[in-house]
Amino acid sequence: MTSGASISGPAASGPASGGAAVSGELYGLGPIEQVPPGEGRSFGVNNQQIAVFRLRDGSLRAVSAVCPHRGGPIADGTIDQTEVLCPLHQHAFALDTGCSTTGAPPLQTYPVFVDADQNIMLQLE
Amino acid sequence: MTAMASRTARSASKDSRRRLVVIGNGMAGARAVEEILARGGGAQHRITMFGDEPYGNYNRIMLSHVLSGDEDAGDIFLNSLAWYQENNITLHAGIRVERIDRFAKLVFSDDGRATPYDVLIIATGSRSFMPAVDGLYTAGGLLRPGIFAFRTIDDTQNMVAYAQQDHHHRAVVIGGGLLGLEAARGLQSHGIDVEVVHSGGHLLNTQMGPDGGAVLRRSVEALGIKVHTNSRTTAILGTDKVQGVQLRDKPDIACDMVVVAAGIRPNVDVAVTSGLPVERAIVVDDQMRVPDEDEIYAVGECVQHRGEVYGLVVPVWEQAAVLADHVTGADPSSAYLGSRTATKLKVAGVDVASMGLQAPERDTDEHVVFSEPSRGVFKSIVIRDSKIVGATLLGDSRKVAYLTQAFDRGLPLPEERVSLLFDIGGPGEEAAVAELDADAQICNCNGVSKKAIVETVKGGCNTVAGVMDATRAGKGCGSCKLLVRQVVEWAADGSVAEDPTSAYYVPGVPLEKAALMKAIRQQGLRSVSAVFAALAPGGAEDAKSKMGLASLLKMMWADRYIDERDARFINDRVHANIQRDGTFSVVPQMKGGVTTPDQLRRIAHVADKYSVPMVKLTGGQRIDLLGIRKEDLPKVWADLDMPSGYAYGKSFRTVKTCVGKDFCRYGTGDSTKLGIEIESRFQGIESPAKLKLAVSGCPRNCAESLVKDVGVVAVDGGRWEIYIGGAAGAHIRKGDLLATVDSPETVKLLTGRFMQYYRERANWLERTYSFVPRVGIDHLRSVIVDDSEGLGAQLDAAMQASVDNYVDPWTERGDPFTPGQFRTSLPLEVLPQVPVR
Ligand code: SRM
Ligand SMILES: Cc1cc2nc3c(=O)[nH]c(=O)nc-3n(C[C@H](O)[C@H](O)[C@H](O)COP(=O)(O)OP(=O)(O)OC[C@H]3O[C@@H](n4cnc5c(N)ncnc54)[C@H](O)[C@@H]3O)c2cc1C
Ligand code: SF4
Ligand code: FES
Numbered sequence: 001m002t003s004g005a006s007i008s009g010p011a012a013s014g015p016a017s018g019g020a021a022v023s024g025e026l027y028g029l030g031p032i033e034q035v036p037p038g039e040g041r042s043f044g045v046n047n048q049q050i051a052v053f054r055l056r057d058g059s060l061r062a063v064s065a066v067c068p069h070r071g072g073p074i075a076d077g078t079i080d081q082t083e084v085l086c087p088l089h090q091h092a093f094a095l096d097t098g099c100s101t102t103g104a105p106p107l108q109t110y111p112v113f114v115d116a117d118q119n120i121m122l123q124l125e
Numbered sequence: 126m127t128a129m130a131s132r133t134a135r136s137a138s139k140d141s142r143r144r145l146v147v148i149g150n151g152m153a154g155a156r157a158v159e160e161i162l163a164r165g166g167g168a169q170h171r172i173t174m175f176g177d178e179p180y181g182n183y184n185r186i187m188l189s190h191v192l193s194g195d196e197d198a199g200d201i202f203l204n205s206l207a208w209y210q211e212n213n214i215t216l217h218a219g220i221r222v223e224r225i226d227r228f229a230k231l232v233f234s235d236d237g238r239a240t241p242y243d244v245l246i247i248a249t250g251s252r253s254f255m256p257a258v259d260g261l262y263t264a265g266g267l268l269r270p271g272i273f274a275f276r277t278i279d280d281t282q283n284m285v286a287y288a289q290q291d292h293h294h295r296a297v298v299i300g301g302g303l304l305g306l307e308a309a310r311g312l313q314s315h316g317i318d319v320e321v322v323h324s325g326g327h328l329l330n331t332q333m334g335p336d337g338g339a340v341l342r343r344s345v346e347a348l349g350i351k352v353h354t355n356s357r358t359t360a361i362l363g364t365d366k367v368q369g370v371q372l373r374d375k376p377d378i379a380c381d382m383v384v385v386a387a388g389i390r391p392n393v394d395v396a397v398t399s400g401l402p403v404e405r406a407i408v409v410d411d412q413m414r415v416p417d418e419d420e421i422y423a424v425g426e427c428v429q430h431r432g433e434v435y436g437l438v439v440p441v442w443e444q445a446a447v448l449a450d451h452v453t454g455a456d457p458s459s460a461y462l463g464s465r466t467a468t469k470l471k472v473a474g475v476d477v478a479s480m481g482l483q484a485p486e487r488d489t490d491e492h493v494v495f496s497e498p499s500r501g502v503f504k505s506i507v508i509r510d511s512k513i514v515g516a517t518l519l520g521d522s523r524k525v526a527y528l529t530q531a532f533d534r535g536l537p538l539p540e541e542r543v544s545l546l547f548d549i550g551g552p553g554e555e556a557a558v559a560e561l562d563a564d565a566q567i568c569n570c571n572g573v574s575k576k577a578i579v580e581t582v583k584g585g586c587n588t589v590a591g592v593m594d595a596t597r598a599g600k601g602c603g604s605c606k607l608l609v610r611q612v613v614e615w616a617a618d619g620s621v622a623e624d625p626t627s628a629y630y631v632p633g634v635p636l637e638k639a640a641l642m643k644a645i646r647q648q649g650l651r652s653v654s655a656v657f658a659a660l661a662p663g664g665a666e667d668a669k670s671k672m673g674l675a676s677l678l679k680m681m682w683a684d685r686y687i688d689e690r691d692a693r694f695i696n697d698r699v700h701a702n703i704q705r706d707g708t709f710s711v712v713p714q715m716k717g718g719v720t721t722p723d724q725l726r727r728i729a730h731v732a733d734k735y736s737v738p739m740v741k742l743t744g745g746q747r748i749d750l751l752g753i754r755k756e757d758l759p760k761v762w763a764d765l766d767m768p769s770g771y772a773y774g775k776s777f778r779t780v781k782t783c784v785g786k787d788f789c790r791y792g793t794g795d796s797t798k799l800g801i802e803i804e805s806r807f808q809g810i811e812s813p814a815k816l817k818l819a820v821s822g823c824p825r826n827c828a829e830s831l832v833k834d835v836g837v838v839a840v841d842g843g844r845w846e847i848y849i850g851g852a853a854g855a856h857i858r859k860g861d862l863l864a865t866v867d868s869p870e871t872v873k874l875l876t877g878r879f880m881q882y883y884r885e886r887a888n889w890l891e892r893t894y895s896f897v898p899r900v901g902i903d904h905l906r907s908v909i910v911d912d913s914e915g916l917g918a919q920l921d922a923a924m925q926a927s928v929d930n931y932v933d934p935w936t937e938r939g940d941p942f943t944p945g946q947f948r949t950s951l952p953l954e955v956l957p958q959v960p961v962r
Contacts, residue, residue, distance in 0.1 A: 038691025
């Protein structure tokens with residue numbers, strides 16, 4: 001239904017070489033402004049769908065974008081400093097570990113940070 | 126293969142724990158492991174489980190609910206994949222074990238793996254029995270399309286998918302036992318006509334005698350399920366697709382699908398191939414060990430113990446506990462002595478309980494019977510030596526708890542036998558709970574005793590929900606929920622607590638609404654983040670509280686509210702209602718349910734242009750465009766060029782109207798005009814919960830005004846009645862008459878005043894149908910109509926400020942409020958798709 005482009009959107013450039021202290025493949029997802037404070041946006045990265053959240057303290061969290069419960073869009077969820085609520089049936093997931101506090105299977109989590117140029121950098125395995 | 130085995134063997138030298146392998150990841154296998162872990166077995170064992178089904182462990186009992194659509198397949202899991210990880214259990218899901226080498230102590234599975242064990246548990250359960258009927262299988266040996274077993278999640282989901290295809294209307298269920306009747310009832314909920322073909326002389330013949338069966342048959346036929354007893358199926362008809370079933374000596378029955386529920390057979394292939402003792406099932410002793418095999422245990426429906434093979438979960442739970450006592454060494458004296466199976470079930474919506482004998486066997490046995498077929502009630506009790514040795518109860522399960530206990534423990538019976546059947550002078554419900562033995566099993570699905578519930582309550586958990594979470598009581602088929610509540614209430618001695626946060630306006634800020642509003646006003650807190658910073662413990666944000674706070678602050682500060690978009694629920698961020706596949710529905714405003722050809726043309730154009738999967742008239746008298754992609758929302762609004770109907774918010778929604786006096790021969794007031802005026806005035810106003818209104822032109826009430834949050838009815842003489850607190854959704858309540866007034870202007874004034882009072886006083890998500898009875902109609906009338914507290918002017922002014930502050934949210938189409946506001950959050954392909962109509 002949706003074209004692949006609109007999800008990968010401004011995001012996925014290829015793996016960036018020579019990432020900072022982190023090991024594994026680094027991907028630049030573009031400027032931090034894409035994600036408003038307190039909200040999340042989805043990105044298609046290397047064929048995976050990832051929801052990136054910008055907490056109100058400015059830090060980022062990245063988790064898999066599809067709710068393991070019934071496929072809800074996690075990036076549309078409501079967050080606080082520690083968890084995200086899926087918009088469909090309100091299962092809650094810890095943003096740091098991906099574990100559900102309401103008994104759903106876990107989300108996958110990914111290391112993510114903002115680089116010196118204010119770009120979102122995401123690390124895949 | 127060998128490499129794998131030796132690698133595991135090498136690592137064993139570092140980990141000195143015994144290797145425990147479980148074959149079968151169903152209710153028995155997983156329960157046995159839980160019992161082992163509960164006895165500290167995790168420190169002694171490295172656990173590996175094999176399961177033929179590609180899932181974690183689920184509650185097979187609930188498949189009937191999945192079939193009927195009452196429960197989603199995803200919600201019946203008992204042990205999610207995360208549970209296995211947390212407990213360091215290696216789960217090979219979707220892998221079948223083929224053979225055991227008892228001498229090399231290896232288990233061979235169909236992925237080519239050889240897994241060494243020190244201790245082995247076989248828990249392979251049963252499968253559906255397929256009787257010798259022509260035409261069941263394809264040439265390749267698979268069940269033909271359209272023919273189903275009823276045992277697994279996959280069976281159930283395939284059945285549902287097939288039943289939902291438009292051209293499938295009729296089903297035949299082979300088997301009139303528990304599973305057959307459940308399958309029949311479940312298929313009915315998909316609009317399928319069902320006939321049950323049963324070879325026995327009466328329904329449920331393993332649980333009850335012919336008299337009970339005859340009463341049950343009446344109840345089942347009253348549900349619209351046709352029953353054929355004494356009918357043996359000889360063939361399934363049809364070449365490409367199923368066309369019917371052929372019966373011996375009876376006419377054929379036409380159908381599009383067949384469900385075979387003709388009994389179960391234990392899965393013993395692995396045991397047979399591996400040379401273990403198998404009679405009707407795998408033979409075990411009182412320790413649940415396979416004879417002559419010190420380290421091989423078996424449990425569940427695949428075992429035969431003292432000649433008995435069981436087909437229910439209660440024996441499974443009892444066996445699993447004994448097995449775990451021995452595997453862990455927790456209690457070497459523990460022994461399983463067999464289960465007295467008292468079945469308490471809901472079959473096709475009918476309560477059925479049966480235990481022990483179905484009918485008297487000796488001349489000296491007493492038999493107490495009551496039968497009332499027209500109500501579907503049948504009760505029969507067999508008594509020997511003044512003890513209950515059998516009982517069947519149908520359609521009325523009130524005495525079940527007591528009878529089960531009397532049966533289990535051989536309690537002495539009252540002289541007056543009739544009180545066994547009815548509460549005549551016998552112990553009432555209350556006393557019944559108190560009298561139940563500590564060991565009496567309350568939840569038969571999860572095997573929770575009265576003692577376990579009482580201990581949980583004594584341990585400090587005194588909410589019903591909390592006890593259910595902690596013990597899992599009531600979380601199976603749900604038929605014992607009432608009893609669980611009664612036991613909790615009894616154990617807590619009346620002091621069952623409500624959740625402490627339930628008094629707070631939102632869970633994350635420990636203040637009731639009035640105190641919260643006061644603090645917000647005093648400290649000038651105009652944004653949700655400011656409220657958290659100032660009033661939440663440790664200044665912590667709380668996702669669950671954001672939406673309620675956003676609504677409250679908007680109501681309090683109107684145009685001075687600082688709108689942080691992350692505090693909104695997704696619906697309010699994109700001004701549409703999110704749907705199961707992540708698309709949205711769009712309902713344009715159609716005041717009072719009145720539309721124009723021009724609006725209809727625009728809606729039609731949009732429906733075509735964006736390939737809208739469904740266009741539907743709503744129950745709120747407007748038109749819903751369902752399945753709009755998030756990124757299309759702004760374009761859809763632009764093309765519609767109509768304001769939002771607010772069908773997504775906790776806010777003022779609609780005003781339904783009837784045609785009224787301009788057209789209707791009975792109309793006494795212009796309901797359409799007044800409805801439109803009310804909707805124009807209060808459109809989009811946020812409130813603690815939805816507000817749905819209606820205006821009817823006469824007491825015939827064609828706009829259903831008596832069951833609305835605010836409902837207005839024109840009565841003769843140019844007067845208008847105003848009802849408040851009505852509902853006809855999840856709750857039904859006739860509204861209370863607030864006032865009868867002379868003019869439409871007064872209707873609008875009092876409506877606004879009531880709604881403002883409600884906005885300021887009601888708890889978050891408290892609909893008027895709860896609020897009005899809580900506060901009391903007399904109090905409301907005095908405040909709102911008589912202005913007894915002098916609040917009128919203030920309420921009117923506050924409402925006016927909100928009205929003045931209205932902006933159609935769909936104007937954000939040209940100028941998104943946040944970057945990527947309408948960016949899709951998921952490629953829709955991965956989601957369940959809404960069917961296109
Ligand atoms: C579209 C509509 C059904 C329809 O096709 O007719 C509808 C659709 C939904 N209703 Fe409704 N309700 C619709 C009329 C009703 C009515 C009838 C009415 O408004 O006259 C009622 C009974 C009246 C009432 O509200 O008391 C009604 C009682 C509910 C309830 C039960 C509320 C309660 O407390 O009793 C819910 C659940 C809730 O609010 O938590 C609900 C919730 C929902 C939601 C929003 C569920 C959700 O959160 O996603 C449905 C959105 C479906 C979707 O995917 O868009 N809907 N719903 C109707 C929209 C009316 C409109 O034009 O705005
Ligand atoms: C629709 C339905 C409704 C029911 N309702 C009730 C009810 O209301 N009350 C009640 O008490 N009972 C009810 N039952 C019965 C109850 O579900 C069973 O008693 C219970 O599931 C038995 O548990 P088990 O572990 O022995 O077998 P199962 O739950 O069948 O588990 C066995 C597992 O082992 C797997 N397996 C088999 N062979 C192998 C192999 N070689 N290798 C790997 N894995 C293997 C199977 O795939 C299966 O997953 C119902 C059953 C069904 C089907
Ligand atoms: S009744 Fe309402 S909430 Fe339920 S499915 Fe229909 S639209 Fe959805
Ligand atoms: S889909 Fe996420 S909670 Fe149901």
